[in-house]
Amino acid sequence: xxxxxxPTEMTATEGAIVQINCTYQTSGFNGLxxxxxxxxxxxxxxxxxxxxxxxxKGRFSSFLSRSKGYSYLLxxxxxxxxxxxxxxxxxxxxxQLIWGAGTKLIIKP
Amino acid sequence: GAVVSQHPSWVICKSGTSVKxxxxxxxxxxxxxxxxxxFPKQSxxxxxxxxxxxxxxxxxxxxxxxFLINHxxxxxxxxxxxxxxxxxxxxxxxxxxxxxxxxxxxxxxGTRLTVL
Numbered sequence: 001x002x003x004x005x006x007p008t009e010m011t012a013t014e015g016a017i018v019q020i021n022c023t024y025q026t027s028g029f030n031g032l033x034x035x036x037x038x039x040x041x042x043x044x045x046x047x048x049x050x051x052x053x054x055x056x057k058g059r060f061s062s063f064l065s066r067s068k069g070y071s072y073l074l075x076x077x078x079x080x081x082x083x084x085x086x087x088x089x090x091x092x093x094x095x096q097l098i099w100g101a102g103t104k105l106i107i108k109p
Numbered sequence: 110g111a112v113v114s115q116h117p118s119w120v121i122c123k124s125g126t127s128v129k130x131x132x133x134x135x136x137x138x139x140x141x142x143x144x145x146x147x148f149p150k151q152s153x154x155x156x157x158x159x160x161x162x163x164x165x166x167x168x169x170x171x172x173x174x175x176f177l178i179n180h181x182x183x184x185x186x187x188x189x190x191x192x193x194x195x196x197x198x199x200x201x202x203x204x205x206x207x208x209x210x211x212x213x214x215x216x217x218x219g220t221r222l223t224v225l
Contacts, residue, residue, distance in 0.1 A: 033213070033214075035216075040200075040221075041218065041219065042202045042216040042217060042218050042219040043153070043202075043216050044216065045213060045214075045215065045216075048213060087152065087153070097143075097155075097214065099152050099153050099155075100152065101151075101152040102152050
């Protein structure tokens with residue numbers, strides 16, 4: 001079957017760095033997405049990785065290793081507004097998007 | 110760019126009535142739109158995929174006669190919840206894929222449906 005694993009919840013301190021991991025087992029791979037979702041709101045697109053390596057976008061970076069079926073989202077200089085759920089999603093060989101359950105990130109002052 | 114709107118943003122209705130939710134891509138053409146449902150503290154659940162001009166493809170367990178989807182143009186898809194019941198109360202979110210773009214989905218703000 002197809003499976004995406006992320007930690008359910010993480011806690012970090014304002015100003016610090018946090019890494020949210022995502023591992024996947026899917027039938028084929030055509031890209032991995034990270035989305036941010038604040039409570040009661042729809043997800044917003046953060047990043048897309050299709051090749052191995054690190055993609056940096058301001059305070060957020062996303063890393064992919066296709067051979068390991070592994071990605072992480074790195075958030076630097078954490079702000080209180082970064083408190084949200086972070087969803088990992090993978091596009092399989094049929095271009096179907098498979099969603100992880102999301103990681104709830106709690107930022108403490 | 111890549112803005113998706115939904116209307117209404119919230120709706121309260123009586124059990125047995127039908128509710129229509131609109132999803133529009135405002136600044137791009139969306140050949141494919143997706144409808145998701147999300148219950149509190151749970152992840153997104155894909156309900157159906159709709160391609161402009163053709164019938165929607167429903168996920169297993171989603172009743173196509175209850176959740177009617179129409180994608181009549183490249184910028185508009187509608188979801189109609191027919192004969193709504195309290196268990197249909199949920200957060201309904203649409204997303205759209207831009208024509209020519211491989212995979213990135215852009216989400217609408219969501220519609221919160223409460224059935225009394």
